[in-house]
Structure formats: structure tokens, C-alpha cells
Amino acid sequence: xxxxxxxxxxxxxxxxxxxxxxxxxxxxxxxxxxxxxxxxxxxxxxxxxxxxxxxxxxxxxxxxxxxxxxxxxxxxxxxxxxxxxxxxxxxxxxxxxxxxxxxxxxxxxxxxxxxxxxxxxxxxxxxxxxxxxxxxxxxxxxxxxxxxxxxxxxxxxxxxxxxxxxxxxxxxxxxxxxxxxxxxxxxxxxxxxxxxxxxxxxxxxxxxxxxxxxxxxxxxxxxxxxxxxxxxxxxxxxxxxxxxxxxxxxxxxxxxxxxxxxxxxxxxxxxxxxxxxxxxxxxxxxxxxxxxxxxxxxxx
Numbered sequence: 001x002x003x004x005x006x007x008x009x010x011x012x013x014x015x016x017x018x019x020x021x022x023x024x025x026x027x028x029x030x031x032x033x034x035x036x037x038x039x040x041x042x043x044x045x046x047x048x049x050x051x052x053x054x055x056x057x058x059x060x061x062x063x064x065x066x067x068x069x070x071x072x073x074x075x076x077x078x079x080x081x082x083x084x085x086x087x088x089x090x091x092x093x094x095x096x097x098x099x100x101x102x103x104x105x106x107x108x109x110x111x112x113x114x115x116x117x118x119x120x121x122x123x124x125x126x127x128x129x130x131x132x133x134x135x136x137x138x139x140x141x142x143x144x145x146x147x148x149x150x151x152x153x154x155x156x157x158x159x160x161x162x163x164x165x166x167x168x169x170x171x172x173x174x175x176x177x178x179x180x181x182x183x184x185x186x187x188x189x190x191x192x193x194x195x196x197x198x199x200x201x202x203x204x205x206x207x208x209x210x211x212x213x214x215x216x217x218x219x220x221x222x223x224x225x226x227x228x229x230x231x232x233x234x235x236x237x238x239x240x241x242x243x244x245x246x247x248x249x250x251x252x253x254x255x256x257x258x259x260x261x262x263x264x265x266x267x268x269x270x271x272x273x274x275x276x277x278x279x280x281x282x283x284x285x286x287x288x289x290x291x292x293x294x295x296x297x298x299x300x
Contacts, residue, residue, distance in 0.1 A: 001079050001113045002086040003104050004193060008121035009141050010093030010247035010288060011266025013154040015049065016186030017121050018090050022053055024190045025086055033084035035074055037092045038286075054082045071103040079112055086116070086194065093247060093288070094140065094218055098147045101198070115198040120148035120178070121186075124159045126267050127167050134290075136217070137246075142174060149198050150179045157184040218246070221292045225283040228255040229300045231272075234263075238270050241287070242294045250285035251275070 004021065006014050018034065025032040034055040049055060056074045071089065078087055091100050097118060104115055122145065130141050145151060151171050156164055164182060171180055181188040231254050241248070248265035252272075262275040263285060287295060 001075075001084060002116045002194070003075070003089060003113050004086060004116050005089045005091065005097065005100055005104070005118045006121065007091040007095060007097040007100065007118065007144050007148065008093065009123070009126065009144060011126065011264070012093070012121040012123040013186050014090050014093070014121045017119070017152060017154065017188075018088055018186075019049060020186045020188070021088060021190060021193065022049070025194070028194065030085040030194070031082070033078050033082055033087045035071065035078070035087060035089045037071075037090060037095065054078065054084065069103070071100065072106040072109055075104065075113065076108055087113075095144070096140070097144045101147060117150050117193045117196045118148045118198055119150045119152055119193065120145040120175075122151060122153045122167070122171070123266075124153050124155045124164065124167060124182075125269075127153075127170075128159075128163060129267065145171065145178075146175055148175060148178050149196055150181065150193060151175060152188050153180065153182045154186060154188075155184055156182050217290050218288060219290070219292050220286055220288045221295060223250075223285045223287070223298055225252065225285075225298070225300060227300065228253040229283075229298075230255045233300055234272075235270065237296070237298050237300075238265055240296055241265075242289070242291055244290035245287060245292070245295075246290075247288040248285055250283070251277075251281055252283055252285070 006018055006021070008014055022032050022034070032053050034049055034053055035058065036049065036055060037058045056078060058070050058074070075087060078084060089100065089104070091097065097120065101115065101118060104113065130138060133141065153164065153167055153171070168180060168182075171178070179192060229252055234252065234254070238248070246266070248263070250263050252261050252263050254261050254272075257274065259274040260277065260281075261272050264271045
């Protein structure tokens with residue numbers, strides 16, 4: 001059973017990349033499975049994954065610390081239940097990649113699994129502003145990418161061509177061993193992702209207690225909605241979010257539109273688009289960041 005870990009900071013496009021990888025696996029006649037970690041109370045991203053793929057969720061926590069043991073347990077259970085060829089582990093946007101690697105190297109998994117690739121998804125637009133983040137968040141951001149075998153610069157369609165070269169240069173210095181790709185909408189060349197084998201030196205993986213847990217100050221809030229929401233009111237509410245809000249996502253029924261809407265927010269950018277889900281879901285938003293007590297409860 002091969003394991004491919006997908007990491008990177010909040011809002012980078014990890015789930016879109018995951019769907020691209022699932023499609024690539026199926027084209028190679030590989031049977032995929034997924035472990036999805038969402039930091040919030042409810043998982044939005046799991047609703048966006050190909051429905052026929054076996055999937056386990058780990059929510060309301062981070063798989064690099066308190067729920068680290070759950071990763072190895074669920075990987076073993078997926079192996080017993082489905083015998084997949086490849087399991088994609090999508091980390092939460094605040095997970096320390098090196099600890100997730102460590103969780104996949106437990107003795108119970110060693111005889112049956114191989115870590116093929118560790119992919120760090122980089123939001124090209126966020127990268128240009130990461131230095132405006134608090135120091136601990138900057139450290140987390142760069143640490144996530146330092147242990148990856150592949151770095152994927154996503155969303156280059158939102159940048160000027162001349163902005164990409166400095167990112168490539170920086171990432172080459174940050175992680176000189178990584179294979180670097182560029183693309184948009186989660187799509188990049190995956191030929192080496194499935195054939196690679198991550199060479200991990202045990203001494204390079206710090207224990208959880210050594211990481212300082214830069215994300216210890218990050219929390220989440222969950223807002224549920226029973227009725228449809230006017231688009232104008234929703235936009236105005238997002239405009240009141242504090243700058244320490246790193247990510248928001250969920251599902252909303254707009255008063256102006258009969259179809260359920262996928263709502264995503266990162267770096268001050270709000271995206272709302274219609275979505276067809278295989279299963280009915282409640283209306284809710286999950287907000288992730290610091291100082292979330294400053295957020296006003298929506299009065300829609």
C-alpha cells in the first residue's frame with residue numbers, strides 16, 4: 001500500500017490537488033483511498049472528494065499532534081477493509097508535515113506500506129504575502145514545505161508571470177531536494193509522484209514536543225444556518241472578519257439562488273460558487289484563525 005501525503009498551508013488548494021491525484025491514480029488503474037484531516041468541527045473538504053473513493057475523516061483536531069495516533073490506526077484499518085493500492089493523506093492546513101510522516105512510519109504500517117511522495121501545495125498568491133504573517137505562522141508555513149519530496153506552486157493563473165520566478169528561487173533554497181512543479185486548479189505533472197519513494201532519516205523528524213506547535217494559538221469557530229442568506233449580507237459579514245482569519249469554508253443557501261453554494265475565503269478573497277453534492281448537507285461555515293472571539297455571530 002503506497003502512501004502519498006498532501007500538505008501545505010490553509011487555502012492553498014490541497015483538496016483540488018487531491019482530486020487531480022485521484023483521477024491520475026484511477027487512470028493508472030490504481031485503487032485509491034483517502035484520509036482527510038480537517039481542523040474544524042465539520043469537514044467541508046470531504047464533501048468535495050470523488051464519492052466512490054473510500055475515505056476516513058479526522059476532524060476537530062490536527063493529525064500532527066493530539067490525533068497523530070489516529071493516522072496510523074486509520075491507515076491500518078483502510079488497508080484491512082479495502083486493500084487500496086494508494087492512500088492519499090490530506091493534512092489540515094496547520095499540520096506539521098514532518099510529524100505526519102512520522103505517524104505513517106509506525107511499526108504496524110512498515111511491513112505493508114511505503115511513503116511514495118510528500119507534496120507541499122503552495123498558493124502562489126499567498127506566498128507573496130506570507131511575510132506579513134506573525135512570526136510563528138511564517139515558521140509553520142516554511143516548515144511545512146521543508147520536508148516535502150514535491151512542491152507544487154498552485155494558482156499561478158492569479159499571478160503575473162514575473163512573480164513566479166522569485167517563488168521558484170526561494171523554494172529551491174528552502175528545499176533543494178524537492179521536485180518543483182507549477183500549475184493551476186490543482187493540476188500538475190504527476191509522473192514521479194506514484195513512482196517515487198521518500199527517503200526519510202529518522203533523526204530529521206523531531207518529536208511533537210520539539211516542534212513548539214506554532215499552531216497552538218489557532219482555533220476554529222462553527223456557524224450553522226437554518227435559512228437562506230442574502231448575498232449582500234454574507235459579503236458584508238466576511239468584510240468584518242479580523243485580519244487574523246486565515247481560512248473560512250462551508251455551504252450556504254443564497255436567497256437569490258436555488259442551488260447550494262460552496263463558500264471559500266482565504267487571504268481576504270471570497271469565492272462563492274454553486275455546487276452539486278451527492279448527499280444533503282446542512283448549511284454552515286467553519287472559520288479558522290487567531291483571535292476568533294472578535295468575530296460577530298452572523299445575524300442573518
